[in-house]
Structure formats: C-alpha cells, structure tokens
Amino acid sequence: MLVPQVWSSARLGAKGLGRCLVRSLTGWASGEGRKVDIGGIYPPVTTPFTATAEVDYGKLEENIYKLGTIPFRGAVGGICALANVLGAQVCQLERLCLTGQWEDAQALQHRLIEPNTAVTRRFGIPGLKKTMDWFGYYGGPCRAPLSTLSPDEEAKLHLDFTTNGWL
Template identity: 30%
Template sequence: MNQSQQELYQRFRGAFTALITPMKENGDVDFEGWRKLVKFQIDEGINGLVPMGTTGETPTLDDDEEEKLIRIALEEIRGRVPVIIGAGSNSTKHMVGYVKRAKDLGADAALVVTPYYNKPNDSGLIKHFEAAAAVGIPVVIYNIAGRTGKNIPVQLMKKLAEIPGIIGVKEASGDITQMGDIIREIALPGKAAGKPFTVLSGDDSFTLPLIALGGDGVVSVISNLIPKKIAALTKACLEGNFEEGRKLHYELLPFAKTAFIETNPVPIKAAMNWAGLPAGPARLPLGPLASGSVAPLRTVVEGLGFTLKE
C-alpha cells in the first residue's frame, strides 16, 4: 500500500457522526443550531462527520437547504476531520448530481446508498456505483436493506469494491456474519494487496464486534448526543484495548438499543432536545415520539449522566 493509499485508508477510520438536521418548531431548518452541532462534534473529539444521510432527514430537505447545510458544515470544520456527504438517490442521474455537488463544495467523500424502491438488479447496481465513482471523489457504499428493500450480498460487494474510487462500505445490513465475510473476503485481502477497503458499522450496537472482526469504525447515530464516548469506544477497539472497549460497549448498549425504539431520528432528536442541544422536531411524515416511548428513553439517557429538560 503506497503512502497516499495508506493516508486515505486511515482518514476514513474511527467514529463518524451521522448528523441530525435541527429544525425549528415551524418546520424550518435551524441553521444556527446546525452550526452549533457541528462545533459541538468537533470540540468533543469526533473523528468525522456524515451530514445529509438518513439521520439528517434528507428525504424531506430541498436542494437549497442541503447546499446551505453542507456549506456551513465545511466552513466550521475547516478540514479538521473528514466529511462524508450523503449523496444517494434512487435515480442514478440525480445521484451523480449530488456526488458532483459534494465534490464541488469540498467534501472528502460521498456516501451513496443502494437505490431504494427500484430494487435494481446486479448489472444496474454496478453501473449505478460506477457512475458515482466516475465523478472523481471517494465513494462509500451505504448498504441498508431495511431502508432500501435490497441487500448487497458479499459476492456483489466484491465486484463493487473493484471499481476504482469505491473506498469502502457503511454496513447496516444488521447481519454480523455478512459484515465478517465482507471483512474477511474483501477488506483484509485488499489491505494486504495495497487496495484498502474501509468497513464501517452502520449500527451503533455492532461497533465493537465489527472492529473485533477487523472492521474500521462506525457511522453513529447516538454520537449526536455522546460523541466523546463513541470516539473513546472506537479508539479503544481499534487499538486492541477490548477490555476498555467492552466496558464502554456495555455502558452505551442500552442507549444504542433504545435510540431505535422508534424510527430514526425521532428518538435521538428527542434525547438531544431534553439534553439542551438544538434538534427540534422531525419533519413529516415523521411524527413526534410516542408517549409510551418517552419514559424508557428518558431513563436510559439519564443513566448516562444527563440532567434532562421536560
């Protein structure tokens, strides 16, 4: 692996936050709140940021809102940590436009999700990701069958990993066996051959087991509230300190589970509001947290040491 490839690989390892998009009570984007959240993440030592993803409610944002959010984030970050911009669409043409936007605005990489609803066949999926990589910015695949209706199996992921410019995957299949197979059959041989392929967990609860199998970190939801803790967990595991990693894993596991008691990002935004961070409501069609979910979520967040607002 030459030096530039090694630097690229190291840059996309660690704890990345899938940023929420704060809203005002009237449903407008809270741009000043967004600026505060980006600063908070950097100050707390997160390794990287992923704006404009699922957690950021991009299906309900318009292009002007997204571009302003990206510009503010990059202005605040100033190259201190890598930024992977969500650039997915179920239209290849639209996706390419979003990847170009990420490149033109100065992002470090683009996160491209499996096209949803269409359920593309393998040949179409390969061409979709070839089109993304052709833009000329590093591309991270986002594999999440629960949101898209299509899983990318290991053999197809092998073909996608061979596309120049595809540098890794955010694996949110929920299948730790599949994650392990991707690491064993793609990432580890790639690293040995000087062609690194980063594997990041898309599920907070799988951070430790994924890294134990040879993975590289996490794109975290709960780090919106506790970035320092998630960075510490990831660092301990990547350094092979699994005694400390297990301690943090079990400390944070109840929150990692309860933060998905309802559709993401409804619970994490509620927790952030209670803790005094700018989050606001989710946009329709996502409604407020159900009354039956309030007590268990508040109990878990208070257990992390937060004094919560009503």
C-alpha cells in the first residue's frame, strides 16, 4: 500500500517525500519510473486523548472538520463506532457511494447521522455500549471513570435510533 510508505517517508523530511513520489517496476527509485499523484491523500488522523487518557471526541471532531476544509478528490476510512451496531448499513453506504448511487447514499447517510452522533459525540462510549446491548451484542459495563447512562440519557439515545428506523 502506498499511503503508509508516503507518510513514513514524509516524516523524514521533504527529501524523503521526493524519493517516495517516484516508483519504478523494481521498487522506489529517485528520478526514474512512474510518478504517483498524491493530491488529496491525507495522513491518518491521530486520536487525541484527554489528560485522563480518554478519547477527546471534541478535539477529534475539530481535527476532522479542519481536514474537511481542504479540497480533495476522495476519502477513505471513517470513525465507525456506529458500525458496531449498524455494520451492514455502514457497508451499504460505502457500496452505494462506490457504485455512484448518490441519492440513495445521501438518504441512508441522513438516517445514520443522528445515531452516529449519539454514539460518538453525545453519549460516547456509554451510549455505544448501551446500543450494542439493544442490538444483541455485548456492550458490557463501563470502566471508571465512565458511568452508565441515566434513564433520561438512555431515553434520548433510544429516540435517536427509533426516529431513524433502526430500533
């Protein structure tokens, strides 16, 4: 795969990146071979953590929004906590995009936004664990310092999944 090689070389400096942009049939070489267009390829977004070693979802979202302002040709990957409970639907969204069925993809994406926001941003890991239990998976108890959802939070989470037809 090209991307890890490109970014590991980029860490070595511009000279390393220049070597990586050219490839010959026998491997990487400088000056000969086929040029690789890396326009629109971004390094993986690292997961930011808080001082208590928990994922800082606010900072992660901020980083993703910053990357989203940069023009690009396509994207690979995602924050797929929702795939723990709606994996088939997340994969279906990818298939719809890959086959150019944009209207169907947009409709499905809009149905996935609220549940995804609920398990990544609003209720985080406790919300994801509760949702996994609802879908017949083992979410398990939260470890300290996280606590389980309150009955009010659980009702709001349930609403996010029912109003979009998932529960």
